[in-house]
Amino acid sequence: MKNTLLIFFVIVFSFKMKAQTVEASTIIPTNEYLDLLATNLEIPEEISKKYQKSSIDITIILTITKDGSVFNPKIQNDSLNLESNLKKAVEKLPKWNPKTEDGIAVVSRKAFNLVIPIQQIIEEEPIAGQVYAKANPKDGLRGFYSNYAKNFNGSKFSNSKEIKMLATFIVEKDGSLTNIKIVESNEPSLNKEAIRVIESMSNWNPATENGKPIRSNFTLPITIKQRN
CATH class of the missing domain: 3.30.2420 (TolA/TonB C-terminal domain)
Known part of the structure; x- marks a missing residue:
């Protein structure tokens, strides 16, 4: 036993x-x-x-x-x-x-x-009269990033001096942004704020194929530096 x-x-x-x-x-x-x-x-x-x-x-x-x-x-x-x-x-x-x-x-x-x-x-190459254009912000990426930084609520900053994120979303045919996700972030507590700002931004120019708007996926890196 x-x-x-x-x-x-x-x-x-x-x-x-x-x-x-x-x-x-x-x-x-x-x-x-x-x-x-x-x-x-x-x-x-x-x-x-x-x-x-x-x-x-x-x-x-x-x-x-x-x-x-x-x-x-x-x-x-x-x-x-x-x-x-x-x-x-x-x-x-x-x-x-x-x-x-x-x-x-x-x-x-x-x-x-x-x-x-x-x-x-x-x-995807412009051959035989077929043209594909990627989606893009109406003010260009530089203008988009500038407006993004202005709208981001700085009071919610943590101790990090620089926030780095990777956002993905769909640009619809009408230029609206849907299915917004933060897939990578060094400050996950600020992910909701990052999504809020993207949702508040103006519609984009949608991707086009042969001149017709189409839905497309977009991956956007985001970097925000804390202001002194």
Whole structure:
């Protein structure tokens, strides 16, 4: 009987000692992250022509550091020499929630299959009378940022001297901004204020295709410095 109890105690103790692991995850939905990555990945013209009306299928390997940033992204069997472009594309995206073991952040790796439709990339170029224009603020980005800083409630500042955020939203056909989210922020307590200011701003010029307004996604980096 004593031996049975001892064995039971060892089994229970071993179970409790097992590390609790939470895998790394994207701040925005993973499919949106991969879509943004595919959109931001620049494909050289000679490769686009070679794979016209087709797609490029690659396997990417991301190393997620303890602070959630991606270190030295790789492409498995990079025969097209796109790794340098992949690095630039990843730098534009929000950080990850790092993997944790018993609440402690650790380095981890993630592999994804990325399919890039070349036909879509080629059609974004102004060829054969087809013109695509991205959405933009009516006063230009410089004017938008200037007005944004004026409308941001400075009394809500924390101890941070500089607020850095990444906002995503949809620019509708009428230029209104919807589905506004802050996907990355060094001051999450100010996220609501950041969204409030974007909601209060004037409508944008919507994206157009062949002169017709279309809905489009937009990613906007925001930096606000505390005034002395």
